[in-house]
Amino acid sequence: MRLEGSSEIILKQPRINFCIWLQAILGEHTLAGERMLRTPSCLLKLTRVVLSHKPWALFLLIIGFLSFAYDKLYWGVWEDPKSRAPTHSLSAENSCAHYVPSALNIAAGPSPPTGNVFFVETSEQTSPGYLFSCSVESAARTHPTSRVVVLMKGLAKGKASLPKHWAFSLLSCFPNVEIRPLDLMELFSGTPLKRWYLWPLRHWEPYFLPVLSDACRIVLMWKFGGIYLDTDFIVLKNLENLTNALGIQDDYELNGAFLSFKAKHKFMELCMQDFVQNYNGWVWGHQGPELLTRVFKKWCSLGTIKSMNCKGVSALAQEVVYPIPWQNWKKLFEAVSALEFQKLLKNTYAVHIWNKLSHGTKLEIPSQALLAQLYAQFCPATYAKMKQDSEVLSRRAV
Numbered sequence: 001m002r003l004e005g006s007s008e009i010i011l012k013q014p015r016i017n018f019c020i021w022l023q024a025i026l027g028e029h030t031l032a033g034e035r036m037l038r039t040p041s042c043l044l045k046l047t048r049v050v051l052s053h054k055p056w057a058l059f060l061l062i063i064g065f066l067s068f069a070y071d072k073l074y075w076g077v078w079e080d081p082k083s084r085a086p087t088h089s090l091s092a093e094n095s096c097a098h099y100v101p102s103a104l105n106i107a108a109g110p111s112p113p114t115g116n117v118f119f120v121e122t123s124e125q126t127s128p129g130y131l132f133s134c135s136v137e138s139a140a141r142t143h144p145t146s147r148v149v150v151l152m153k154g155l156a157k158g159k160a161s162l163p164k165h166w167a168f169s170l171l172s173c174f175p176n177v178e179i180r181p182l183d184l185m186e187l188f189s190g191t192p193l194k195r196w197y198l199w200p201l202r203h204w205e206p207y208f209l210p211v212l213s214d215a216c217r218i219v220l221m222w223k224f225g226g227i228y229l230d231t232d233f234i235v236l237k238n239l240e241n242l243t244n245a246l247g248i249q250d251d252y253e254l255n256g257a258f259l260s261f262k263a264k265h266k267f268m269e270l271c272m273q274d275f276v277q278n279y280n281g282w283v284w285g286h287q288g289p290e291l292l293t294r295v296f297k298k299w300c301s302l303g304t305i306k307s308m309n310c311k312g313v314s315a316l317a318q319e320v321v322y323p324i325p326w327q328n329w330k331k332l333f334e335a336v337s338a339l340e341f342q343k344l345l346k347n348t349y350a351v352h353i354w355n356k357l358s359h360g361t362k363l364e365i366p367s368q369a370l371l372a373q374l375y376a377q378f379c380p381a382t383y384a385k386m387k388q389d390s391e392v393l394s395r396r397a398v
Helices: 018-029 039-051 056-076 130-142 166-171 184-188 193-198 208-223 266-277 289-300 326-333 338-344 370-378 380-397
Strands: 116-121 147-152 177-181 226-229 233-235 245-248 254-261 308-310 313-316 350-352
Touching (some): 116 208, 130 166, 130 370, 184 193, 193 266, 208 226, 208 266, 233 370, 254 350, 266 289, 289 313
Parallel strands (some): 116 226
Antiparallel strands (some): 233 350, 308 313
Protein backbone atom coordinates (compact mmCIF):
# COMPACT_ATOMS: atom_id res chain seq x y z
CA MET A 1 0.00 0.00 0.00
CA ARG A 2 1.31 3.45 -0.90
CA LEU A 3 0.84 6.86 0.63
CA GLU A 4 -0.71 9.34 -1.73
CA GLY A 5 1.79 11.15 -3.89
CA SER A 6 4.82 9.06 -3.11
CA SER A 7 6.37 5.64 -2.87
CA GLU A 8 6.13 3.06 -0.10
CA ILE A 9 7.73 3.61 3.28
CA ILE A 10 8.69 0.09 4.16
CA LEU A 11 11.68 -2.07 5.03
CA LYS A 12 14.05 -2.47 7.90
CA GLN A 13 17.41 -0.73 8.27
CA PRO A 14 20.24 -3.11 9.29
CA ARG A 15 22.54 -2.07 12.09
CA ILE A 16 26.10 -1.23 11.20
CA ASN A 17 28.70 -3.85 12.18
CA PHE A 18 31.05 -2.63 14.91
CA CYS A 19 34.13 -3.86 13.06
CA ILE A 20 33.03 -2.13 9.87
CA TRP A 21 32.53 1.06 11.83
CA LEU A 22 36.06 0.93 13.19
CA GLN A 23 37.37 0.16 9.73
CA ALA A 24 35.73 3.32 8.49
CA ILE A 25 37.38 5.32 11.29
CA LEU A 26 40.84 3.82 10.90
CA GLY A 27 40.68 3.90 7.10
CA GLU A 28 44.18 4.37 5.70
CA HIS A 29 45.67 3.89 9.13
CA THR A 30 44.95 0.17 9.42
CA LEU A 31 47.84 -2.25 9.63
CA ALA A 32 50.10 -2.17 6.58
CA GLY A 33 48.82 -4.27 3.70
CA GLU A 34 45.40 -4.76 5.27
CA ARG A 35 42.90 -2.56 3.51
CA MET A 36 39.88 -4.45 4.84
CA LEU A 37 39.37 -6.33 8.09
CA ARG A 38 37.56 -9.63 7.86
CA THR A 39 34.91 -10.12 10.51
CA PRO A 40 36.15 -13.43 12.06
CA SER A 41 39.52 -11.93 12.96
CA CYS A 42 38.64 -8.25 13.13
CA LEU A 43 38.73 -7.96 16.91
CA LEU A 44 42.23 -9.43 17.08
CA LYS A 45 43.49 -7.13 14.36
CA LEU A 46 41.77 -4.11 15.88
CA THR A 47 43.42 -4.92 19.20
CA ARG A 48 46.79 -4.91 17.46
CA VAL A 49 45.95 -1.51 15.95
CA VAL A 50 44.94 -0.08 19.31
CA LEU A 51 48.01 -1.38 21.12
CA SER A 52 50.53 -0.45 18.42
CA HIS A 53 51.17 2.94 16.86
CA LYS A 54 47.59 4.24 17.05
CA PRO A 55 46.87 5.29 20.66
CA TRP A 56 44.05 7.52 19.50
CA ALA A 57 42.20 4.42 18.34
CA LEU A 58 41.60 3.53 21.99
CA PHE A 59 39.74 6.79 22.43
CA LEU A 60 37.57 6.05 19.40
CA LEU A 61 36.94 2.54 20.66
CA ILE A 62 35.73 3.92 24.00
CA ILE A 63 33.48 6.45 22.23
CA GLY A 64 31.99 3.65 20.17
CA PHE A 65 31.17 1.52 23.18
CA LEU A 66 29.73 4.52 25.06
CA SER A 67 27.49 5.30 22.10
CA PHE A 68 26.33 1.68 21.95
CA ALA A 69 25.65 1.70 25.69
CA TYR A 70 23.66 4.94 25.40
CA ASP A 71 21.62 3.48 22.58
CA LYS A 72 20.66 0.49 24.72
CA LEU A 73 20.05 2.55 27.84
CA TYR A 74 17.98 5.27 26.17
CA TRP A 75 15.62 2.90 24.42
CA GLY A 76 15.65 0.40 27.26
CA VAL A 77 14.10 2.97 29.61
CA TRP A 78 11.88 4.57 26.97
CA GLU A 79 8.98 2.86 28.62
CA ASP A 80 8.93 1.29 32.04
CA PRO A 81 8.65 -2.51 31.68
CA LYS A 82 6.26 -2.51 34.64
CA SER A 83 3.84 -0.33 32.68
CA ARG A 84 3.57 -2.81 29.84
CA ALA A 85 0.80 -5.32 29.48
CA PRO A 86 1.41 -8.94 28.47
CA THR A 87 2.56 -9.16 24.85
CA HIS A 88 -0.06 -11.66 23.65
CA SER A 89 -2.87 -10.56 21.36
CA LEU A 90 -6.43 -9.93 22.48
CA SER A 91 -8.29 -13.06 23.44
CA ALA A 92 -11.50 -14.11 21.74
CA GLU A 93 -13.69 -12.85 24.56
CA ASN A 94 -11.85 -9.49 24.46
CA SER A 95 -12.38 -8.78 20.78
CA CYS A 96 -12.79 -5.44 19.01
CA ALA A 97 -16.44 -5.32 20.04
CA HIS A 98 -15.35 -5.46 23.68
CA TYR A 99 -12.87 -2.60 23.46
CA VAL A 100 -14.21 -0.38 20.68
CA PRO A 101 -17.80 0.92 20.86
CA SER A 102 -20.05 0.06 17.95
CA ALA A 103 -20.71 3.79 17.56
CA LEU A 104 -17.47 3.96 15.56
CA ASN A 105 -19.19 1.92 12.85
CA ILE A 106 -16.24 -0.41 12.33
CA ALA A 107 -17.95 -2.63 9.79
CA ALA A 108 -18.75 0.23 7.45
CA GLY A 109 -15.14 1.40 7.38
CA PRO A 110 -13.86 4.98 7.47
CA SER A 111 -14.93 7.81 5.22
CA PRO A 112 -12.55 8.85 2.41
CA PRO A 113 -9.32 10.03 4.08
CA THR A 114 -8.84 13.77 4.49
CA GLY A 115 -5.14 13.54 5.39
CA ASN A 116 -2.50 11.57 7.23
CA VAL A 117 -1.62 11.53 10.91
CA PHE A 118 1.86 10.07 11.32
CA PHE A 119 3.55 8.30 14.22
CA VAL A 120 7.12 7.04 13.90
CA GLU A 121 9.08 4.48 15.92
CA THR A 122 12.76 4.64 14.93
CA SER A 123 14.00 2.03 17.41
CA GLU A 124 13.71 -1.72 16.83
CA GLN A 125 11.06 -2.21 19.50
CA THR A 126 7.84 -3.95 18.48
CA SER A 127 6.21 -4.30 21.89
CA PRO A 128 4.23 -1.08 22.34
CA GLY A 129 3.15 -0.05 25.80
CA TYR A 130 -0.02 1.60 27.07
CA LEU A 131 1.01 5.16 26.19
CA PHE A 132 1.92 4.23 22.61
CA SER A 133 -1.45 2.52 22.22
CA CYS A 134 -3.28 5.46 23.78
CA SER A 135 -1.54 7.95 21.48
CA VAL A 136 -2.59 6.11 18.33
CA GLU A 137 -6.09 5.33 19.62
CA SER A 138 -6.77 8.93 20.65
CA ALA A 139 -5.61 10.15 17.24
CA ALA A 140 -7.79 7.58 15.47
CA ARG A 141 -10.86 8.58 17.47
CA THR A 142 -10.42 12.32 16.98
CA HIS A 143 -9.56 11.95 13.26
CA PRO A 144 -12.08 9.38 11.99
CA THR A 145 -11.77 10.51 8.36
CA SER A 146 -7.96 10.63 8.41
CA ARG A 147 -5.50 7.84 7.84
CA VAL A 148 -3.47 7.26 11.02
CA VAL A 149 -0.17 5.81 9.82
CA VAL A 150 2.21 4.19 12.33
CA LEU A 151 5.67 3.61 10.84
CA MET A 152 7.90 1.18 12.79
CA LYS A 153 11.51 0.45 11.95
CA GLY A 154 11.40 -2.85 13.84
CA LEU A 155 8.81 -4.44 11.56
CA ALA A 156 10.39 -6.76 8.99
CA LYS A 157 9.62 -6.23 5.33
CA GLY A 158 7.34 -8.73 3.65
CA LYS A 159 5.71 -10.22 6.75
CA ALA A 160 2.05 -10.87 6.15
CA SER A 161 0.96 -10.06 9.69
CA LEU A 162 1.97 -7.97 12.68
CA PRO A 163 3.60 -9.52 15.76
CA LYS A 164 1.16 -11.09 18.22
CA HIS A 165 0.80 -8.28 20.71
CA TRP A 166 -2.26 -6.87 22.42
CA ALA A 167 -1.57 -3.30 21.23
CA PHE A 168 -1.47 -4.29 17.56
CA SER A 169 -4.66 -6.31 18.00
CA LEU A 170 -6.42 -3.44 19.73
CA LEU A 171 -5.29 -0.77 17.25
CA SER A 172 -6.28 -3.00 14.34
CA CYS A 173 -9.87 -2.57 15.55
CA PHE A 174 -9.77 0.98 14.22
CA PRO A 175 -10.36 1.00 10.45
CA ASN A 176 -8.35 4.17 9.90
CA VAL A 177 -5.17 2.90 11.60
CA GLU A 178 -2.39 1.47 9.42
CA ILE A 179 0.76 0.00 11.00
CA ARG A 180 3.62 -0.35 8.51
CA PRO A 181 7.34 -1.07 8.37
CA LEU A 182 9.60 1.97 7.97
CA ASP A 183 12.10 2.13 5.12
CA LEU A 184 14.51 4.90 6.02
CA MET A 185 16.36 4.80 2.71
CA GLU A 186 13.11 5.25 0.83
CA LEU A 187 11.93 7.98 3.18
CA PHE A 188 15.11 10.06 2.86
CA SER A 189 15.51 9.56 -0.89
CA GLY A 190 15.17 12.77 -2.87
CA THR A 191 16.02 14.93 0.15
CA PRO A 192 19.21 16.51 1.56
CA LEU A 193 19.02 14.03 4.44
CA LYS A 194 19.81 10.96 2.35
CA ARG A 195 23.52 11.74 2.23
CA TRP A 196 23.47 12.58 5.93
CA TYR A 197 21.89 9.22 6.74
CA LEU A 198 24.30 7.21 4.57
CA TRP A 199 27.45 8.38 6.37
CA PRO A 200 28.79 5.12 7.91
CA LEU A 201 29.67 6.60 11.31
CA ARG A 202 26.26 8.19 11.82
CA HIS A 203 24.85 5.29 13.85
CA TRP A 204 27.51 5.69 16.51
CA GLU A 205 26.68 9.22 17.51
CA PRO A 206 25.45 9.45 21.12
CA TYR A 207 21.95 10.74 20.28
CA PHE A 208 21.50 9.01 16.95
CA LEU A 209 18.03 7.53 17.58
CA PRO A 210 16.35 10.74 18.79
CA VAL A 211 18.11 12.64 15.98
CA LEU A 212 16.85 10.05 13.50
CA SER A 213 13.34 10.65 14.80
CA ASP A 214 13.84 14.40 14.31
CA ALA A 215 14.92 13.74 10.72
CA CYS A 216 11.95 11.47 9.95
CA ARG A 217 9.29 13.95 11.08
CA ILE A 218 10.73 16.80 9.01
CA VAL A 219 10.93 14.68 5.87
CA LEU A 220 7.44 13.22 6.39
CA MET A 221 5.96 16.69 6.64
CA TRP A 222 7.83 17.91 3.57
CA LYS A 223 7.09 14.87 1.41
CA PHE A 224 3.53 14.03 2.40
CA GLY A 225 2.16 16.80 4.59
CA GLY A 226 -0.40 16.14 7.29
CA ILE A 227 0.12 15.84 11.03
CA TYR A 228 3.04 14.34 12.92
CA LEU A 229 2.79 13.33 16.59
CA ASP A 230 5.23 11.73 19.00
CA THR A 231 4.02 8.47 20.51
CA ASP A 232 3.62 10.12 23.93
CA PHE A 233 0.78 12.46 22.97
CA ILE A 234 -2.84 12.02 23.99
CA VAL A 235 -5.08 13.76 21.47
CA LEU A 236 -8.18 15.55 22.80
CA LYS A 237 -9.53 17.28 19.69
CA ASN A 238 -9.25 17.11 15.93
CA LEU A 239 -6.01 18.83 14.86
CA GLU A 240 -6.74 19.36 11.20
CA ASN A 241 -7.59 23.05 11.52
CA LEU A 242 -4.09 23.69 12.93
CA THR A 243 -2.43 23.94 9.52
CA ASN A 244 1.22 24.90 8.97
CA ALA A 245 1.73 25.01 12.71
CA LEU A 246 3.97 23.86 15.53
CA GLY A 247 3.85 24.41 19.28
CA ILE A 248 5.76 26.53 21.78
CA GLN A 249 7.07 24.36 24.61
CA ASP A 250 8.36 27.19 26.83
CA ASP A 251 9.53 30.81 26.72
CA TYR A 252 12.61 29.94 24.70
CA GLU A 253 11.87 27.10 22.30
CA LEU A 254 9.45 25.48 19.91
CA ASN A 255 9.03 21.71 19.93
CA GLY A 256 8.56 19.25 17.07
CA ALA A 257 6.60 16.59 18.96
CA PHE A 258 3.59 18.02 17.11
CA LEU A 259 3.87 19.29 13.52
CA SER A 260 1.16 20.07 11.00
CA PHE A 261 2.17 21.20 7.51
CA LYS A 262 1.09 21.03 3.93
CA ALA A 263 3.32 18.96 1.65
CA LYS A 264 6.36 20.68 0.12
CA HIS A 265 5.99 23.68 2.42
CA LYS A 266 8.94 26.09 2.26
CA PHE A 267 9.32 26.12 6.05
CA MET A 268 9.92 22.35 6.11
CA GLU A 269 12.33 22.68 3.21
CA LEU A 270 14.34 25.22 5.22
CA CYS A 271 14.27 22.82 8.18
CA MET A 272 15.81 20.08 6.03
CA GLN A 273 18.51 22.47 4.81
CA ASP A 274 19.32 23.62 8.35
CA PHE A 275 19.40 20.01 9.52
CA VAL A 276 22.31 19.30 7.16
CA GLN A 277 24.09 22.66 7.10
CA ASN A 278 24.11 23.19 10.88
CA TYR A 279 24.28 19.54 11.88
CA ASN A 280 25.59 18.62 15.31
CA GLY A 281 24.64 15.15 16.52
CA TRP A 282 26.57 15.53 19.77
CA VAL A 283 24.28 18.11 21.37
CA TRP A 284 20.90 17.01 22.70
CA GLY A 285 18.03 18.80 20.95
CA HIS A 286 20.23 20.59 18.41
CA GLN A 287 18.46 18.84 15.52
CA GLY A 288 15.04 18.97 17.17
CA PRO A 289 13.60 21.86 19.22
CA GLU A 290 16.68 24.03 18.65
CA LEU A 291 16.52 23.51 14.88
CA LEU A 292 12.84 24.45 14.66
CA THR A 293 13.47 27.48 16.86
CA ARG A 294 16.41 28.62 14.70
CA VAL A 295 14.42 28.29 11.49
CA PHE A 296 11.30 30.00 12.89
CA LYS A 297 13.33 32.95 14.17
CA LYS A 298 14.88 33.40 10.73
CA TRP A 299 11.52 32.86 9.03
CA CYS A 300 9.94 35.63 11.09
CA SER A 301 13.06 37.78 11.75
CA LEU A 302 12.53 37.35 15.50
CA GLY A 303 14.90 37.55 18.43
CA THR A 304 12.64 35.70 20.87
CA ILE A 305 9.86 33.15 20.51
CA LYS A 306 6.26 34.22 20.93
CA SER A 307 2.83 32.94 19.93
CA MET A 308 2.09 34.33 16.48
CA ASN A 309 1.34 33.65 12.83
CA CYS A 310 4.18 34.69 10.60
CA LYS A 311 4.20 34.35 6.81
CA GLY A 312 1.63 31.57 7.02
CA VAL A 313 3.30 29.56 9.80
CA SER A 314 1.80 29.53 13.31
CA ALA A 315 3.66 29.17 16.58
CA LEU A 316 0.89 27.90 18.83
CA ALA A 317 0.55 29.04 22.44
CA GLN A 318 1.87 26.59 25.00
CA GLU A 319 -1.60 25.61 26.21
CA VAL A 320 -2.57 24.25 22.77
CA VAL A 321 -0.34 21.15 22.69
CA TYR A 322 2.05 21.51 25.64
CA PRO A 323 -0.29 22.53 28.51
CA ILE A 324 1.91 20.70 31.03
CA PRO A 325 5.47 22.11 30.81
CA TRP A 326 8.20 19.49 30.88
CA GLN A 327 9.45 20.96 34.14
CA ASN A 328 6.04 20.18 35.72
CA TRP A 329 5.56 16.67 34.30
CA LYS A 330 4.81 15.28 37.78
CA LYS A 331 1.48 17.09 37.69
CA LEU A 332 0.32 14.37 35.30
CA PHE A 333 0.32 11.96 38.25
CA GLU A 334 -1.45 14.28 40.68
CA ALA A 335 -5.17 13.98 41.40
CA VAL A 336 -7.32 16.74 39.93
CA SER A 337 -11.02 17.46 40.22
CA ALA A 338 -13.32 17.35 37.22
CA LEU A 339 -13.57 21.16 37.30
CA GLU A 340 -9.80 21.62 37.43
CA PHE A 341 -9.39 19.05 34.64
CA GLN A 342 -11.81 20.96 32.41
CA LYS A 343 -10.27 24.34 33.24
CA LEU A 344 -6.70 23.17 32.65
CA LEU A 345 -7.45 21.69 29.23
CA LYS A 346 -10.07 24.18 28.04
CA ASN A 347 -7.96 25.42 25.10
CA THR A 348 -5.92 22.26 24.60
CA TYR A 349 -5.93 20.05 21.52
CA ALA A 350 -3.40 17.44 22.70
CA VAL A 351 -1.32 16.74 25.81
CA HIS A 352 2.35 15.83 25.60
CA ILE A 353 3.18 13.32 28.36
CA TRP A 354 6.98 13.83 28.32
CA ASN A 355 7.52 10.10 28.46
CA LYS A 356 11.30 10.34 28.61
CA LEU A 357 10.87 11.96 32.04
CA SER A 358 7.68 10.28 33.25
CA HIS A 359 8.13 6.67 32.06
CA GLY A 360 9.24 5.26 35.41
CA THR A 361 6.46 6.79 37.51
CA LYS A 362 3.73 4.45 38.71
CA LEU A 363 0.21 5.33 37.62
CA GLU A 364 -2.68 4.02 39.69
CA ILE A 365 -5.54 2.62 37.62
CA PRO A 366 -8.25 3.64 38.30
CA SER A 367 -7.55 6.96 40.01
CA GLN A 368 -8.20 10.69 39.74
CA ALA A 369 -4.68 11.37 38.51
CA LEU A 370 -4.65 13.73 35.55
CA LEU A 371 -3.01 11.13 33.32
CA ALA A 372 -5.46 8.40 34.38
CA GLN A 373 -8.37 10.69 33.49
CA LEU A 374 -6.81 11.40 30.09
CA TYR A 375 -6.55 7.66 29.42
CA ALA A 376 -10.13 7.04 30.53
CA GLN A 377 -11.66 9.80 28.40
CA PHE A 378 -9.57 9.83 25.22
CA CYS A 379 -8.35 6.26 24.75
CA PRO A 380 -11.02 4.17 26.52
CA ALA A 381 -10.05 0.94 24.74
CA THR A 382 -6.47 1.17 25.98
CA TYR A 383 -7.77 2.20 29.40
CA ALA A 384 -10.01 -0.88 29.54
CA LYS A 385 -6.97 -3.04 28.82
CA MET A 386 -5.01 -1.23 31.55
CA LYS A 387 -7.80 -1.83 34.08
CA GLN A 388 -8.04 -5.48 33.11
CA ASP A 389 -4.30 -6.00 33.50
CA SER A 390 -4.28 -4.11 36.80
CA GLU A 391 -7.03 -6.38 38.15
CA VAL A 392 -5.14 -9.49 37.05
CA LEU A 393 -1.97 -8.28 38.81
CA SER A 394 -3.97 -7.50 41.95
CA ARG A 395 -5.43 -11.00 42.04
CA ARG A 396 -1.98 -12.52 41.58
CA ALA A 397 -0.61 -10.43 44.43
CA VAL A 398 -3.28 -11.84 46.73
